[in-house]
Amino acid sequence: MLGLSKKDAGLLLIVGLLCLFAPFILNPFPEGSAMAQFNGGYPDLMQRLVIFGIFAIGFNILFGLTGYLSFGHAAFLGVGSYAAIWMMKLLTMNIVPAIMISVLVAGLFSLLVGWISLRRSGIYFSILTLAFAQMSYALAYSVLTPITGGETGLQPKYTDPRILDSALPAGQSPRANLFGLDMKATSQLEIGDWVFTFNAGYYIAAIIMLIAFYLSMRIFRSPLGMMLRAVKSNQQRMNYTGLNSKPYTLAAFVISGMYAGLAGGLLVAMDTQVGAERMFWTASGEVVLMTILGGAGTLIGPILGAGFIKYMENIVSKINESVLEQWFAFMPDWMGDFMVSIVYPFVGKGWNLTLGLLFMLVVIFLPGGLVEGGQRIGKLFRRKKSEPETPDGKTTPAE
Amino acid sequence: MGILEVKNVNKRFGGLQALGNVNLSIAENSVHAIIGPNGAGKSTLLNVLVGKLIPDTGSVMFDGQSVLGRKPYEINQMGISRVFQTPEIFGDLSVQENMMIPCFAKRDGSFMMNGYASVESQRDMLDKAEEMLVEMKLADKRHMHAAAMSRGDKRRLEIAMCLAQDPRLLLLDEPTAGMARADTNNTIDLLKQIKEERDITIAIIEHDMHVVFSLAERITVLAQGTPLVEDTPDNIKGHPKVREAYLGESQDAA
Secondary structure, eight states: OTTOOHHHHHHHHHHHHHHHTHHHHTOOSOTTSGGGGGOOOSHHHHHHHHHHHHHHHHHHHHHHHHOOOOSOHHHHHHHHHHHHHHHHHHTOSBHHHHHHHHHHHHHHHHHHHHHHHTTSOHHHHHHHHHHHHHHHHHHHHTTTHHHHOTTTOBOOOTTSOOTTSOOOOTTOOOOOEETTEETTOEEEEEETTEEEEEEHHHHHHHHHHHHHHHHHHHHHTSHHHHHHHHHHHOHHHHHTTTOOHHHHHHHHHHHHHHHHHHHHHHHHHHSOOBOGGGGSHHHHHHHHHHHHHHOTTSSSHHHHHHHHHHHHHHHGGGOOHHHHHHHGGGSOHHHHHHHHHHHGGGSGGGHHHHHHHHHHHHHHHOTTHHHHHHHHHHHHHHHHHHTTTOTTSSOOOOO | OOSEEEEEEEEEETTEEEEEEEEEEEOTTOEEEEEOSTTSSHHHHHHHHTTSSOOSEEEEEETTEEOTTOOHHHHHHHTEEEEOSSOOOOTTSBHHHHHHHHHHHHHHOSOOOOOSSOGGGOHHHHHHHHHHHHHTTOGGGTTSBGGGSOHHHHHHHHHHHHHTTOOSEEEEESTTTTOOHHHHHHHHHHHHHHHHHSOOEEEEEOSOHHHHHHHOSEEEEEETTEEEEEEOHHHHHHOHHHHHHTGGGOGGGO
């Protein structure tokens, strides 16, 4: 199907179904219940889940396949965002040109950064990319203020030229749309106490993520993907096999830069504003965490990692002291207070602490990320089932 | 005129003259061994031939074209394949993938942006890799992680990868270093068989005299960066200069 093996097609189908039913899956708890805190099925979060999924999928093409660890990918996301918002200011609020330009500009910028940074490998490469990203951030924040809006950032204004759009009725603010379909258009479905929200912007972003995921699958299974894994495995052998590893790594760098630009463009399409903090180095670090947490070099890992981190960021950080008190209200007072003071550092503003601990646990015990965790669980079940036939669970290779 | 002509090559590292006026001619379709005691400049010479080092003076011509200043991948594309002292393979990839990569390098050149077609759809490459795996008796290991193979098999795979490119010159850098006697003999047999079956020139740098005298048709002895003598194995064995410079150190080596 679609030039994919059965297994890959199945994976694509699963991701597609998860995207389609995300408004239900992420909203398992009835409105107004104590657990409603954990509902993630609101448009803003769902959009972020898939957009950062795209970012991580692209990052994985570079890091997962070639092993080159870039610490500057947020720069491409930021550049894509700025490009998109300028399209919205100058041309039209339709998201199509904005997204196309964001991919193109990020691609060109990553070609420049990659061309220079890939002169070195290992830690020097990482530092070079980090330097580029921080330079971009500093420039966007200060010198380039006429283009980037500096501290205040940019958003479409009523007075922008927008040469392709007809004039807005007085007093109305410009809204991002896809040929007239408003990105913020939502409809709600109420079943009993449950409320499910369907948002146009989310579904458009999800479709684009599925296309991005499909393309990354094709790259993984292609001769290019094999060469990129060869780069990671043994560059010496590669060079002595008549292959020039430089254009291969540069191709991977530019492709992942374009994915980052696409994510940046989509962020603008969903929420029409940009600030320089989008390019800050912590944003570059976040995509590294997503990829490693999910499973670098695996197909679905980055999506899981991105979803996991964005969910944590938005949900765990919302839990405050009064919520905790509500949870432990059934306990005697002294015990409740004790529990609140224990749990409190890990939630709310302390969500990073929880994330950090989880990240350490994953890296130490599951170097292959969440995907490896899934595989181990799967193996456990399979072994139990097949135990009567093959006692050791696997066949030893004939050697 | 040999397929590889080295003329007046000098290479100096600081105060050390690693190669001094090296002249070497390797005849097409021959097996030529380069021997010499430690520090004789064997590895330096090899690194000059494959483009890793650029000599201070002199010329290196392969099939009438200069290799100097070219990158290793360019020299490989000219038809020179190198086997390393410790097998250099793609350890994280399967044996089959290891075998396919040189096939792709041969067909598509040093870079090809082929990111959409699946590897499975490249029938000609799969067939060529399979053919080589069968010939080199590695077919039953095709789905194995290359890093998990025994050292002997890794060596066999590396040689197979080089041969898949149909090189005109195969350079071997101490191919049996650190091998058990049985593995060494297997490697000798393998190289003999390769020589019988194809039109290929083999240049071999080796410490092990057993390997050298079993394979080589001509031998060059290097000492202190300069070729001492070049002759057939029989003449080399009894050559007084060679005994003095090299074999004299260990009478039992031959």
